Amino acid sequence: MSAYRFLVNGAPAEVDVxxxxxxxxxxxxxxxxxxxxxxxxxxxxGACSVLLDGQVVDSCLVPxxxxxxxxxxxxxxxxxxxxxxxxxxxxxEAFLEHGxxxxxxxxxxxxxxxxxxxxxGGGPDEDPIREAIAGNLCRCTGYSxxxxxxxxxxxxAD
Amino acid sequence: xxxxxxxxxxxxxxxxxxIDPGQRVPxxxxxxxxxxxxxxxxTGAAKYxxxxxxxxAWYGITIRSTEARAKLLAIxxxxxxxxxxxxxxxxxxxxxxxxxxxxxxxxxxxVPVGGEIRHHAEPVALLAAPDRETLRQLKGRIKLVTEALxxxxxxxxxxxxxxxxxxxxxDVAAGFAAADLVLEGEYRVGHQEQLYIxxxxxxxxxxxxxGIVIHGSMQCPYYIHKALKRALRLSSVQARVIQEETGGGFxxxxxxxxxxxxxxxxxxxxxxxxxxxxxxxxxxxxxxxKRHPAIVRHRTGVTKDGRLVAQxxxxxxxxxxxxxxxxVVLSRGVLHAGxxxxxxxxxLRGRATRTNTPPNGAxxxxxxxxxxxxxxxxxxxxxxxxxxSPADIRRRNVYRLNDTTPTGQVLRESVAAxxxxxxxxxxxxxxxxxxxxARDAAQRRGSGTIPAGxxxxxDDRTATGIGLALxxxxxxxxxxxxxxxxxxxxxxxxxxGRLRVLTANTEMGQGTKTVFPQMVAAELGVRVDLVEYAAQxxxxxxxxxxxVASRTVMVVGGLTxxxxxxxxxxxxxxxxxxxxxxxxxxxxxxxxxxxxxxQFEPYPGVVFDDETYLGDAYPAYGWAAAVATVEVDLDxxxxxxxxxxxxxxxxxVIHPILCEGQVEGGTLQAVGYATIEEIKLQEGRYLNxxxxxxLIPTALDAPHIRSILVEAPYSGAPHGAKGVGELPMDVAxxxxxxxxxxxxxxxxxxxxxxxxxxxAALRAPxxxxxxxxxxxxx
Numbered sequence: 001m002s003a004y005r006f007l008v009n010g011a012p013a014e015v016d017v018x019x020x021x022x023x024x025x026x027x028x029x030x031x032x033x034x035x036x037x038x039x040x041x042x043x044x045x046g047a048c049s050v051l052l053d054g055q056v057v058d059s060c061l062v063p064x065x066x067x068x069x070x071x072x073x074x075x076x077x078x079x080x081x082x083x084x085x086x087x088x089x090x091x092x093e094a095f096l097e098h099g100x101x102x103x104x105x106x107x108x109x110x111x112x113x114x115x116x117x118x119x120x121g122g123g124p125d126e127d128p129i130r131e132a133i134a135g136n137l138c139r140c141t142g143y144s145x146x147x148x149x150x151x152x153x154x155x156x157a158d
Numbered sequence: 159x160x161x162x163x164x165x166x167x168x169x170x171x172x173x174x175x176x177i178d179p180g181q182r183v184p185x186x187x188x189x190x191x192x193x194x195x196x197x198x199x200x201t202g203a204a205k206y207x208x209x210x211x212x213x214x215a216w217y218g219i220t221i222r223s224t225e226a227r228a229k230l231l232a233i234x235x236x237x238x239x240x241x242x243x244x245x246x247x248x249x250x251x252x253x254x255x256x257x258x259x260x261x262x263x264x265x266x267x268x269v270p271v272g273g274e275i276r277h278h279a280e281p282v283a284l285l286a287a288p289d290r291e292t293l294r295q296l297k298g299r300i301k302l303v304t305e306a307l308x309x310x311x312x313x314x315x316x317x318x319x320x321x322x323x324x325x326x327x328x329d330v331a332a333g334f335a336a337a338d339l340v341l342e343g344e345y346r347v348g349h350q351e352q353l354y355i356x357x358x359x360x361x362x363x364x365x366x367x368x369g370i371v372i373h374g375s376m377q378c379p380y381y382i383h384k385a386l387k388r389a390l391r392l393s394s395v396q397a398r399v400i401q402e403e404t405g406g407g408f409x410x411x412x413x414x415x416x417x418x419x420x421x422x423x424x425x426x427x428x429x430x431x432x433x434x435x436x437x438x439x440x441x442x443x444x445x446x447x448k449r450h451p452a453i454v455r456h457r458t459g460v461t462k463d464g465r466l467v468a469q470x471x472x473x474x475x476x477x478x479x480x481x482x483x484x485x486v487v488l489s490r491g492v493l494h495a496g497x498x499x500x501x502x503x504x505x506l507r508g509r510a511t512r513t514n515t516p517p518n519g520a521x522x523x524x525x526x527x528x529x530x531x532x533x534x535x536x537x538x539x540x541x542x543x544x545x546x547s548p549a550d551i552r553r554r555n556v557y558r559l560n561d562t563t564p565t566g567q568v569l570r571e572s573v574a575a576x577x578x579x580x581x582x583x584x585x586x587x588x589x590x591x592x593x594x595x596a597r598d599a600a601q602r603r604g605s606g607t608i609p610a611g612x613x614x615x616x617d618d619r620t621a622t623g624i625g626l627a628l629x630x631x632x633x634x635x636x637x638x639x640x641x642x643x644x645x646x647x648x649x650x651x652x653x654x655g656r657l658r659v660l661t662a663n664t665e666m667g668q669g670t671k672t673v674f675p676q677m678v679a680a681e682l683g684v685r686v687d688l689v690e691y692a693a694q695x696x697x698x699x700x701x702x703x704x705x706v707a708s709r710t711v712m713v714v715g716g717l718t719x720x721x722x723x724x725x726x727x728x729x730x731x732x733x734x735x736x737x738x739x740x741x742x743x744x745x746x747x748x749x750x751x752x753x754x755x756x757q758f759e760p761y762p763g764v765v766f767d768d769e770t771y772l773g774d775a776y777p778a779y780g781w782a783a784a785v786a787t788v789e790v791d792l793d794x795x796x797x798x799x800x801x802x803x804x805x806x807x808x809x810x811v812i813h814p815i816l817c818e819g820q821v822e823g824g825t826l827q828a829v830g831y832a833t834i835e836e837i838k839l840q841e842g843r844y845l846n847x848x849x850x851x852x853l854i855p856t857a858l859d860a861p862h863i864r865s866i867l868v869e870a871p872y873s874g875a876p877h878g879a880k881g882v883g884e885l886p887m888d889v890a891x892x893x894x895x896x897x898x899x900x901x902x903x904x905x906x907x908x909x910x911x912x913x914x915x916x917x918a919a920l921r922a923p924x925x926x927x928x929x930x931x932x933x934x935x936x
Contacts, residue, residue, distance in 0.1 A: 034209035035202015037405070039355045040439040044849035047355055075202035083201065092200040096192050099815040102823065103667030104199030105206065105356040105405025130857040137849075139353050139406050140667045142822030143857040145815075 006067045008033070009077025019065035023057075024048045026064050027074060035075040035108045039137070046136030049109035050074050056116040058135075075108035078115060090153045091115065100149035102140035110136045114150045124151040190813050191686045194671040195403070207359035207375045207402045208436045215361065215432035216245070218425045219293050221283040221300050222445065223275040226311075226514040226842035228304035230269050233283055236299035244296060245429040247284040249273070252424065254391040258417050259384055262320075265480035265517065267389055267420050275304065276479035277516045278843045279445040281417070286425040286433050309514035311842050313476035314453065316511035320477045321485035323492045325564045325771050326505040333468025333503030337459025340468075341540050345456070345532035346908040349837035349844075350449035350830075352521050353854050354666075356405020357437040358414060358446060362422035364430055369396025370423045376415040377407045378704035379662050383696045385416035390423060401694035404666040408827070409520030411666070412706050413482055414446045444847040447519030448837065450487055450510070451476040454495065454532035459503075464544050464551045466501040473508035473529055478517035484510045487518075489636050491525030493775045494888070496564055497533035498575045498630035499555040504564045515842045520706060522824060523887035526631055527831065531909060534627040534892030539905055547592070548626045548896065549583050556628065565766075567774045572880065574781045574807035574870035579628055581866055582783035582805040591624045591787065595900050598622065602792075603903075620789040622800075625896025628783050629888035632776030633809070633872065633880040634709045637766040640758055640777075645703035647717035649678055649725050650753040655743040657684065659718055660692040661702040663710045667823075668883060669816035670710055677715055677812060677877065681722035683739045700755060708780075708881030711812055712872075713758065719876045721756035728752055761874035778872035780885045781807040784825070786861070786893040790901040795913035795920070799829050799861040799894055807868040809880030814867065817882055821865040824886030830855045832891035836910050 003016045008031060015030050027033045027050070036059060039047030043058040050059045051073040079089030088096065091114060101107040110133060117132035129150050130143070138146065198204035223230075233248055235241055249256050249270035256270060257263045269275050269282050282302055287293045310316045334340055360374035369392050372382060379399040386397040399419070404411065418435055426433040437446075452475045459468035473492055477484040492508035541551040556575040562568050583589070598621065634640055648660040659678050665671040675689035682689070692698055702714045726738045732749060733741035746752075766773035785803045790796070804825045811817050834853050838845040846852045871878025895906050904919035 028209075032211075033202070034205070037206070037356070038208070039357070040849040042439070042848065042850055045355060045439075075200075078201070088197060088200060092197075095200055096196045099193070099819045101193065101196055101199050102669075102819055103354070103356070103404065103406040104195070104204055105354075107199050108202050111200065130860075134856045134858045137355060137854060137856060139355055139408070139827070139854065140823045141819055142824075142826035142863050143860045144822050144863055145819060147857065 004064050004068045006069060007071045009073055010080060015064065017064060020063045022060055023050070023062040023064055023067055024059040027059060033074050033076050037105050037108060039105065046113065047106050047109045049112040049136060051112055051116055054116065054119060056113045075111055078111055091118065094149040094152045098145045098149040098152065100141065100146040106136060106138045110138065110146060117150065118154060122154055124154040124156055126151065190815060191672055191676050193669060194675065194691065195665060204403045206356055206405055207361060207373060210361060210373060210402065212361060212363060212432040215434050216286045216288050216429055217290050217293055218284060218286040218422055218433045218435040219297060220281045220421060221285060221297065223269070223278055223280040223282055223302065225275055225304060225306060226278050227307045227309040228275045229307060230271055230273055230275055230282065230302065230304055232271060232303040234301040234303060236301070239296060239299050244285060244287040244292060245425055247424045247428050251428060252389055254389045257389065258420065259388045260413055260482060261485055262481040265482070267417065274307070277514055279516050280479070281421065284421050284425050286429050309842055311513050311515065313474055313511045313513055316513055318512035320481050320510045320512060321488050322509035323489060323771055324505070324507045325492065327562070327564050327566065328503035330468050330470055330503045330505045334459040337467050338462040339540070339543060340457065340459050341536070341543060343456045343536045343539060344907060345454045345535060346452070347528045347531060348451045348909065349518070350521060350835050351443055351837065351852055352408040352410030354406030354408060354410055357439055357442040358411070358418050359436045360415060360418040360422045361432060361434045362419065362426035363432040364426045365396065367396055369398065370426065371398045371400065372419045372423070373400050373402050374415055374419060375404045375411060376401050377411045377664055377666060377706060379664070379694050379696050380701040381413065381704060382416050382419045385420055386423060389420050390427070399696045401664050404664060407666040408522045409524065409706065410446060412520040412704060414519065439849050440847055443852055444844055445516060447482060447517055449521035450484065450518040450525065450528065452491065452528040454529055456532060456536040458536055458540060460540055460544065462544065464541065464546045464554050466499055466555050468503040469496050469501045470505045471495045471507070475508070475510040476513050476515070476518060477510045478513060478515045480517040482517045482519040484518065486636060487520065487525040489525070490632065491529045493565065493632065493636065494526040494630065495529040495533060497530060497537060498557050498628055498781065500557055500561045506564055515839065522827060523884045524707065526884070526888050527828065527891060530629045530888045531892045534629070535895055535905065535907070538896045538899070547589065549588060552579055552628055563775065565775045566772045572778045572809065572870045572872045574868055575628065575630065577868055577870065578781045578783040578805040578807050581868060582626070582785045582803050585805070585864065585866060586624070586785035586803045588624060588626060588785055592900065595623055599903065618792060620791055621901040622787060622789055623897040623899065623901025624785060624787045625893045625898070625900055626783070626785050627889050627892035627896060629885070630779045630781055631885045631888055633778045633780055634713050634776060635707050637775060638768055640713060641760050643703045643758065645714060645717065645758045646700040646755050647702040647714050647721060648700060648753055648755045649718060649721035651725060651729065651742055651746050651751060653746055653751040655746040656690060657682065657688055657742070658690045658692050660699040661714050661718065662694055662699050663702055663714050664694050664705045666705065668710065668820060669813060670705070672816060673711060673812045674715060674718055678718050678722045681719055682726055683737065708883040708885070712809070712875055712879045712881045715812070715879060716875045716877060717756045717758060721754040724754045724756070725752060764874070777874050778809065778880050780809065780880045780882070782885045782889040784889040784893040786890060786897045788894060788897040788901055790898060790916070795916040797833050797898060797911060797913070799833065801862045801864070802829065802890055802893070803864050803866065804886055804890065805866040805868060806882065806885050807870045808882040808885070809872045809875070810869055810878035811867050812877065812879060817867055818865045820882045821886045822863045824883065825863050825890045826855055826860050828887050828890030829861060829894060831909060832894035833910050836912070
């Protein structure tokens with residue numbers, strides 16, 4: 001066992017666990033951040049997607065030893081400012097209004113993949129949006145409304 | 159009532175069920191309530207079963223058979239292990255009946271010593287420990303002593319029949335004698351996995367009264383409640399079932415959760431502490447129910463102008479090792495097997511048999527997607543043989559008002575088959591596109607390496623095709639199902655002046671928690687946020703039946719509307735001249751709580767005979783048309799489904815966005831069924847029991863889906879709604895297969911239509927003989 005320190009949603013975290021413990025388990029069980037979900041445990045479904053230094057990763061495939069000194073963002077920290085106001089941010093709002101969340105189990109991971117896409121300057125065109133969420137499986141929506149929601153908040157290219 | 163078409167996003171939507179403009183929100187949900195539990199799901203605050211923390215809880219796992227069929231002689235825990243630190247449960251620990259209560263009592267919770275193992279993933283023993291590492295170490299230390307028995311894998315060879323039906327009308331022999339063309343065809347479909355993204359999950363908490371509280375992912379709390387009472391010998395109060403946020407079901411959480419809840423309960427009772435049983439994906443795919451594989455054989459007689467004169471259809475379904483819901487799945491499959499077409503002489507036969515594979519069960523569509531794939535492909539092949547457009551052959555045969563179905567049911571109202579057909583044809587420019595793809599195919603024909611084939615090695619990398627299919631789907635339970643269920647839904651004005659809807663119907667993504675308050679608020683004339691939706695907890699709500707069969711809005715939603723009307727009438731009678739919305743708070747203060755429990759009453763004039771299988775098989779039907787366009791890679795035969803126009807008549811659209819969500823999601827599941835979703839078996843075991851090997855469509859695989867909603871209301875339901883969930887699942891797969899034919903010239907008779915099957919059909923002897931497989935001229 002050794003102690004690992006990193007930032008989660010802007011706050012420092014320290015866990016004393018085996019280095020190969022999955023980031024997913026650290027988030028859900030050690031830190032109580034259950035917004036990140038497990039769907040397959042082998043990097044196929046993307047339900048456990050989080051941002052690691054701004055890049056979207058499957059937290060079921062990331063051992064905690066690789067997170068030392070890095071910045072993790074989960075659905076709980078998607079929009080801290082909006083959360084303090086007790087409201088949703090524009091991406092969450094777009095998902096809600098477009099009907100992009102149904103059963104909701106893929107939603108946290110889908111939001112993180114969408115956030116990474118938008119933060120990287122992704123525009124409202126459909127093809128790159130579909131590419132950006134291709135690692136996140138949804139069985140409810142048929143994806144159309146998710147694509148629409150992301151496009152609605154993306155900034156058009158000049 | 160007339161049929162209307164809604165164009166989503168425009169102002170043609172009737173506002174009767176819409177709450178007042180004051181609470182409209184910006185964006186596409188304008189005028190309709192936003193998903194009630196949406197914010198919790200979008201912030202990660204929503205608690206699914208695996209997110210719940212129970213201090214001191216242990217983890218439970220299942221020890222399963224690894225043989226398809228065997229006699230269980232002994233369960234031998236390794237004597238070198240100290241078993242006192244963990245809990246091991248076997249059939250001997252079951253206080254009541256060792257049975258997962260459903261239609262037949264054939265499935266045990268755990269195979270008893272001396273009993274028969276019937277499939278390779280069958281539960282034999284259960285193990286609980288304080289941590290998962292201990293479980294991993296001990297799992298392999300329990301030896302099952304067995305004596306192998308000969309398994310059966312072919313449903314047609316099995317002599318154990320779970321159910322069989324025969325329905326007939328007219329004189330089939332005379333019909334075939336009068337036919338100008340008789341065409342035969344055999345169609346096959348395999349297993350399909352529901353693949354909800356949240357795996358099966360259940361936590362059992364022992365109560366002080368010797369009872370059990372279940373927290374879990376489920377569609378039907380009262381199914382589990384019934385199963386617990388019987389196997390654990392509990393009273394109705396001792397057994398309590400609470401649905402937690404549920405990450406998708408699609409039928410896969412209709413029946414299996416009873417088994418898992420009982421397993422968790424056995425361990426919890428023995429360990430005297432909460433036990434969590436959360437499946438990993440591998441176990442979920444390997445052990446839980448799938449869509450039934452089926453073989454469907456058609457013999458069809460038509461006149462040369464394309465009118466159906468005789469249909470003789472045989473359906474064989476593979477039930478797997480235990481009965482589960484198989485008789486009802488088969489029944490729906492058989493009743494829909496002829497497709498939405500008038501035919502004077504019909505014989506429909508079906509049987510479902512037992513094989514030594516994991517049990518098959520409920521999956522969106524419930525038997526109809528299997529038989530309607532066959533029916534539509536058969537009709538499309540007939541159209542080709544007669545050189546009639548697939549659109550025209552449907553126009554000539556489709557059900558119209560006052561037509562009679564094979565069970566003798568006269569379709570007296572709410573028939574929108576023509577409407578959905580014409581809408582789909584118009585929206586897709588079907589005939590125009592078809593003319594173009596035919597020209598393209600003629601240019602390619604014979605230019606490639608496959609003699610007479612339409613694939614070529616020239617400049618074009620892909621070929622485009624367009625395909626049409628039509629479907630019907632009986633609304634609600636089959637036959638007398640709803641009468642037997644006698645569901646109860648409640649609307650309550652509490653003593654402290656709150657309004658509550660109480661039903662056992664679960665939210666699993668469809669929007670139950672949103673539309674039930676919406677419908678009740680509209681009846682009562684109050685703001686939707688003033689209507690609460692009580693938890694799906696058997697200690698709190700009565701049994702309003704299972705959340706299955708697209709019945710939630712139609713049947714239970716109808717009950718909540720009737721209950722709301724009665725509540726409104728009672729309160730207004732006590733407060734003459736004061737409308738409900740102004741009177742109810744004071745009324746509660748003055749008179750205390752008022753609760754209306756509304757029980758289902760048979761729909762007027764709907765009569766079905768379970769013995770003869772004649773009469774009104776369903777109170778009404780939903781109608782759907784789909785036009786798919788595909789691109790087929792000319793080198794690899796890989797199929798990309800580009801667009802699907804999905805037109806669905808749901809009776810009454812309660813919430814357009816949620817309704818479209820059902821159509822789009824169901825359509826994509828059907829596209830997956832048509833193209834990539836396949837279970838491979840070896841000696842009764844699923845080979846691809848992981849998400850890395852069982853593939854479902856990603857955002858890149860998914861077509862553009864345009865949903866057009868049609869309303870042909872059903873007068874027996876107070877709102878006219880007929881259900882939506884299953885309808886789109888019936889129709890898109892045959893549309894995709896027809897589009898593949900349009901692009902390549904070959905008919906694929908077995909789903910999924912993989913590149914291997916398409917290439918094999920193209921390379922068949924006689925220049926693509928698959929195109930004429932089974933054809934016989936009369």
